[in-house]
Amino acid sequence: MSTExxxxxxxxxxxxxxxxxxxxxxxxxxxxxxPVTRTLIVAGALASRDYQDVHHDAEAAREKGSPDxxxxxxxxxxxxxxxxxxxxxxxxxxxxxxxxxxxxxxPGDTMVLRGxxxxxxxxxxxxxxxxTNGLGHHVTGTVTVTVPAERPAADR
Numbered sequence: 001m002s003t004e005x006x007x008x009x010x011x012x013x014x015x016x017x018x019x020x021x022x023x024x025x026x027x028x029x030x031x032x033x034x035p036v037t038r039t040l041i042v043a044g045a046l047a048s049r050d051y052q053d054v055h056h057d058a059e060a061a062r063e064k065g066s067p068d069x070x071x072x073x074x075x076x077x078x079x080x081x082x083x084x085x086x087x088x089x090x091x092x093x094x095x096x097x098x099x100x101x102x103x104x105x106x107p108g109d110t111m112v113l114r115g116x117x118x119x120x121x122x123x124x125x126x127x128x129x130x131x132t133n134g135l136g137h138h139v140t141g142t143v144t145v146t147v148p149a150e151r152p153a154a155d156r
Contacts, residue, residue, distance in 0.1 A: 056069060102136060123149060
C-alpha cells in the first residue's frame, strides 16, 4: 500500500518533484489537504509506539475530557516532514523540524498544511509551516531542509 493510500490520499494541488535549489524566500508551497480519519489517528499512534489510550479508545478519551480520540504529535511531525519532502523532492533531507501543537485533530476533520520559504542559503531552506483544521491552528513551526545538488551520472 502506498503512503498516500495509507494516509487516506492527499489532495494537494502541487506536483512534488526534483528541485535544483531551494526556492526564494517568500515562495509559498502548494497546500496539502489531509483527511483526518480514525484510521490515520490510530495507525499513526501505533506506528510511533504511542499507546496512550486517548489516541485509540474513544471512551477513554471522553473520560479524560476529550470529545473523541485525537492525533498524536509524532503523527503530525511525520505529516509535516512528508509535506516538505514531497515538495522538495527525493533528495531533500530534513535538518530540523520544530513544531508546536494547538487545536487537536479529531476524526472527521481535515487538516490543511501550508508552507512559506522564509530563508534560503545555498542548498538549504527554512520553511514556516502551518496546519489548520476546523478548530484553528493544529500545528505551527519551522522546517529546515537541504536539497543537495544532483551528482552527475559519471559520479554515481
